[in-house]
Amino acid sequence: MDFATELLSSRRLRTECAVIGVYEHSPLTGVAATLDGALDGRLSRIVKHGDFSGRLGDTLLLPDLGGPIERALLVGMGARKSGSSRHYRRALQAAAQALLKCGATEALMTLACDAYGDIDPYYRARYAAETLLQSHYRIPSLKSGRKPKAPTLTGVRVLAATQTDLTSMKRGLLHGVGIAAGAALSKDLANLPANVCTPTYLGQVAKGLAKEHRRISTRVLAEPELKRLKMGSFLSVTRGSAEPARLIVVEYRGGKAGAAPIALVGKGVTFDTGGISLKDPGAMDEMKFDMTGAASVLGTLKALAVVDAPINAVAIIPACENMPSGRATKPGDIVTSMAGLTIEVLNTDAEGRLILCDALTYSRRFKPAVVIDVATLTGACVIALGAHLSGLMSNDDALANDLLAAGQRAADPCWRMPLGEEYQEQLKSNFADLANIGGREAGAVTAACFLWKFVDGMKWAHLDIAGSAWLGGANKGSTGRPVALLVDYLLARA
Secondary structure (H helix, E strand, O other): OEEEEEEHHHOOOOEOOEEEEEOOOOOOOHHHHHHHHHOOOHHHHHHHOOOOOOOOOOEEEEOOOOOOEOOEEEEEOOOHHHOOHHHHHHHHHHHHHHHHHOOOOEEEEOOOOOOEOOEOHHHHHHHHHHHHHHHOOOOOOOOOOOOOOOOOOOEEEEEEOOHHHHHHHHHHHHHHHHHHHHHHHHHHHHHOOOOOOOHHHHHHHHHHHHHHOOOEEEEEEOHHHHHHOOOHHHHHHHOOOOOOOEEEEEEEEOOOOOOOOEEEEEOEEEEEOOOOOOOOOOOHHHHHHHHHHHHHHHHHHHHHHHHOOOOEEEEEEEEEEEOOOOOOOOOOOEEEOOOOOEEEOOOOOOOHHHHHHHHHHHHHHHOOOEEEEEEOOOHHHHHHHOOOOEEEEEOOHHHHHHHHHHHHHOOOOEEEOOOOHHHHHHHOOOOOOEEOOOOOOOHHHHHHHHHHOOOOOOOEEEEEOOOOOEEOHHHOEEOOOOHHHHHHHHHHHO
16 A cells, blocks of 8 residues: 655645544534535535444545545544544544545545644554554455455555654654554564464565565574584574574664664563463364564564664564473483573473574674564463553663554553562572573563573563464454564664
């Protein structure tokens, strides 16, 4: 889908479908009043007669208007005084769904033109691009039947009220397109079955990004190289699988040469049975989503490349399967990490931290300004926060605050959870430097505390996305989170 911006004063009102916001129990104002004049007062009559109330998320399509505006799509914006980012995005989602159902190939979007709550023009345009593109997303289909038709809408013009707004909105549209592209890649990878999206496949996709974008370079390290690096913790997870492990390293160089990058470490367990500590069979199919951390950091780098962001970043992805077999790591085994710390593996289903700790150690060679790991790490985080918020732990208050703010701006929120030496006590082992689990209590926190052991001297944050990464049930599929949060954070730094 192509996006363009133009000034309201340009009077180029010819369009197949004008998307017009209407406030609840309120007369038409702003751009809606302007377009009402072009439609001979039809909009104001509809509102006056009570045929459209403007309730948040309601839509009404006026077809075949017989003029330069062929259709008008009225979208309820809710009460004027209660406008918020959440309400604005809800209105956009309603508009996007209605546009999918009509036959227009081009639309004039006016919802971003008028002020709405405290959302600035940049975010009004960015949200519009993200929402419209995400409404077009379709899960990669392996069905043998006829493929669904592609949406007819291919172009959107976004109105701006002033030249200053126009400049901000152009930037917002560009960034929205980038975020949507990154989220789509993340969702595509996570939604694929585990017999397709293997560690080898993830490496091939990463190499494809390097061919597609000149600022990206990729290295894929095979198991012999991981053994030379002494990644005993990572390799202990993949021992039971016939699929070979990979360490995928993707660099994006958009900033100054030599400037310290932001390191993004993404958990890439392409299928997690739990290993010898086998999971219950219910919903085990959803363990294909256990590589969503990897998918999200690849999506984030794609977004940076699409918008040509002036920043350096590196994605480090330990990718493997966690399977039971005669070769698999057993509860009670002791392994040695790349950092030299020995780990007693008390539960082989606590495997994410075992691969991440070696990837975090590997990230040191890039001398990163910040390192952020992203992982579907613990069921305990799902119990604590549900599906709405990602868990955030950090050893740096400024970094944590920046990520919290980025999550709010991006409508991809997280919630800070504690770290403390008192929780480290739960990871003590009689036989090794530390154990890989700390018991049922504070499970999400002790998992982060395990990783904390490996980031001494680095500014580090951990995002536990076990609840937010995918939806189950009838709407089963990846959410694409936290691509928007990560990209917003990186763009703010840039």
